[in-house]
Amino acid sequence: MTALLAEIGYQSNWVEILGAPFMRNAFIGGALVALAGGMIGYFVVVRGGEFAAHALGHIGFPGATGAVLLGLSPTLGLGVFCVAGALVIGALGHRAREQAVATGTVLAFATGLGILFASMATRNTSTVTSVLFGNLLAVSSDQIVVFAVVAVVIAAVLVVVARPLTLASVSPEVAAAKGVPVRALGTCFLVLMALATTVAVQVVGTLLLFALLVTPPAAALRFSARPVVVCGLGTLFGLVSVVLGLVVSVVFNLPPSFFIVTVSTLIWATSLVSTRERHRSTANVSE
């Protein structure tokens, strides 16, 4: 039994590890990212943010590796590339999504560029791996400050734009007639999403972003259509994913990203199954 547990990586001193200082950073960092993603969660699912999550992840990759090549912080490179990418997607509007081949080609090129930058930098493999798959256990106190700033900025902007952004998201026609700047709000949302992406990449990486930015609010939307509830519940789902994922990863000495994504996926699957009856019974109503 003990041999088997050791075989799958069980660490008997996991309680001790959980109390270590680097674990505290991981928990705080992960919680801040869950909060940053959760606050914009409703808008992510209503505005088709799954596209943006994919695109920004790809765009951020060469930013991070390019920054390392230049001796700068990968967080800075990620942030600059993601925000610039958000502005470009915002300027293109629907065209970015409709021109699937052009967009996909540009994103593939960005990823290729990321690999080139990484191979030119000396500490290549560890950087590539942590950008692609995240490295929550290596989150530093400086990074936590960045995460907190991002969360505060997102909260501050949302307090101002939440209502017009909601109307522009669900009924752009009515919003436009009411004088709401629909395009500008769309770009504003993408910039917030770029900020959330910048911090989320450091937790789960560009390849697994979806599980932290899109999956929790999508699960929350199954339970409620109230914007505030979706954001709150989405944040909770993100938090549970990060915290539970971290704990299990320490117990079995495996990468936290895997378990974070696993918990997030399980929550989503549970939300589908548990609300299936409700969605079916309301889908077929007639007057």
Add this chain to the structure above:
Amino acid sequence: MPDPSVGSPVPGDRVAGDPADEPAVRLQGVSVAYGGRTIWSHGDLEIPSGGLVCIIGPNGSGKTSLLHLLLGMIPPASGTVEVLGAPARRGDARIGYVPQRFGDSVGDAITGRDLVRLGHTGSRWGLRRDRQVTAEVDAALDAVGGREFASRRLATLSGGQQQRIAVAQALVGSPEMLVLDEPLANLDLRNQRDVVDLLVGLREQRHVTMLVVVHDLNPFLPHLSGIVYLLDGHPHYGAVSDVVDGDLLTHLYGTSIQVVRTATGDLYTRART
């Protein structure tokens, strides 16, 4: 087909509003263009306030463009557009708007009640709470008979219920004018009549001017005060008795249309077979 019991005698000869009133809409030398292509031109018309007016014309003739022009969502390529006595502009709280296929764009991510509330708060920055808004949302929902289903997601409501929510959303700021783009599209006959009755009732109770883009004039015909028709690239406003004319409608739609008057005096149009 109109219900004989509703039977207003000869509709259309009524002229809504006092002639001394400011017209609800005044177009002077207006043309509309999209991407360099002129949709229609020589728009010179006045729509009296307080009436129920349908806007008709074949597909692509620029009916929705006319609504967008009045809402200030597009500028005229030439001429001046006045709405309720002032130049048309976006965000005029005196105008409520129900866009085409409202329910489709909204999806299942919002409840009817939240949507109606956004009709009021959706153009306001910040998060200030306002009890007044809740009272107005309730009043608008009552006006359309939508209280009982308003807490459900919009996508789970029937077409008729969705249209009621859409009207409540447009109604919530107590506008002086309602602008509706094909509110009867995709509704069955009973729901069509319910929505028409709702709009007619609202016009009478609240004295709002109603401009309604329609494909089929018949459901509204007994209640109309006038018709805007887009013919050969120009908009015109006319009395119902002048516009509901077999030759004119045949020319307008490019297919043979017959105007029938029933024994009770009701008018309706039908394709001649």
